[in-house]
Amino acid sequence: MDLRLVEYFVSVVDHGSVTRAAQALYISQPSLSQAIRHLERQLDVQLFDRSGRQLTLTADGESFVGPARRILADLDHAREKVRSVRELVTGRLEISALSTLAVDPLPEMTSRFQRRHPGVLVSVLDPGSSAGVVGQVRRGQTELGLTELPLADDALRTRELWSQDIVIVLPPALAAGLPDPVPLDAVAGIPLVLEFSDIHGGARVHDALDRAIGHVAVECAHRQAVWELVRHGAGATFLPRRIAESEVSGVVVRSTTPLIRRSVGFVFRPGPLSPAAEAFMGVAEVMRAERANEPAPQRPDPPTTASKRRTPGRTRG
Incomplete structure (x- = not known):
């Protein structure tokens, strides 16, 4: 069923005539009358009684008013949901990640993303291995995978972030x-x-x-x-x-x-990504640029007399 025709039907009911409904919809009266007749043919019923001077609903038309309004309400709700997801007001993003990458850099990425888009739920799965990450992305269980690169799977796309x-x-x-x-x-x-x-x-x-x-x-x-x-x-x-x-x-x-x-980065299926996935990778690109400007790790100084009891190398504690 053409939902545009349902909107036309409800408009005629609300305005009480085809003429006033056509003016509100900014279409011609003949076009609106033809649209209503097309809807009647689709439903195989007569919605309006046209025998009198005024257009009135038939019994079938009366019974269709409630369902028609619910259809349009559901349509408005669906449109709002789509708008919210597109504008990252709400939504969900599934990510697979290696366990070490779930420690760094995923927490910082997720924190930055959440500060910008607090209504989007980020769900992180740990499949236990690079092969598991690739498998979950390939099967569509997650939209993004954070793993080591390169991949042996040519069917998936990748975006490298940095080396560790x-x-x-x-x-x-x-x-x-x-x-x-x-x-x-x-x-x-x-x-x-x-x-x-x-x-x-x-x-x-x-x-x-x-x-x-x-x-x-x-x-x-x-x-x-x-x-x-x-x-x-x-x-x-x-x-x-x-x-x-x-x-x-x-x-x-x-x-x-x-x-x-080792090189690390994202893996994802070909085709357009969701707005949430694109935004998340945008956050990662900012971090990549920041890390590219980090100074190289410094080797520890050789033990001195004051530190001769310390084990050579860098000790944490």
Whole structure:
């Protein structure tokens, strides 16, 4: 049914005549009369009695007035919903993210987005691996995925944000016997604490690290527990530098040689994105520009006499 015809019908009822309704609708009277007859043919009923000098509703017309008003009210409500979503007054955005990226940079992105668009609900899922992020985006479970790049999936589109330095995070006792930076050749002899998904969910952190990893001492499904296990001396782990230096205390943070870096960014399906997704990636682009101007991380100074008891490397605590 053409909803425009329903609007015309209600206008004729409200104005009491085709002439006044046509004037209110800014259309000609013959065009409006023809539209009403077309609606009657679609409904297979006669809505108005035209036998007298005045246009009056038939019984079928009387019974259609209520449903017609509800149709138009629902239409107005739907239009308002669409407008609210388009203008980011309300809505919902689903994002998949790797666990480390859910620590940094996703919280800052989400906070900035929410300050601008507090009515939009952001729902974050953690599928446990890069493959899981890609799968959820491909199936339409989430609109955006925040993961490591590049992807092997050519059917999806990507937008790179920046690169992250991957560092080794060690208990002080374990770091004491290791050079700084830590050669990848030495990683095979270090007991490691890794997230369960890092081991069983596809590539761990980086191909070079995957080849270097030898002794996995603890597998753990919980990210925060991994950090606590490292702090208590169960082994070392690998984290992006920003997370290691801001979130984990009482540990030694060291680079590897060669330096390990990974690119991170968004993955999404081809086609237009929702206004919320476009706005969220706009926030990320601002952060990308800000981080591009950040000074490079400074290597710690060599131990001095005053600090000779400290473990070489950067200690958090």
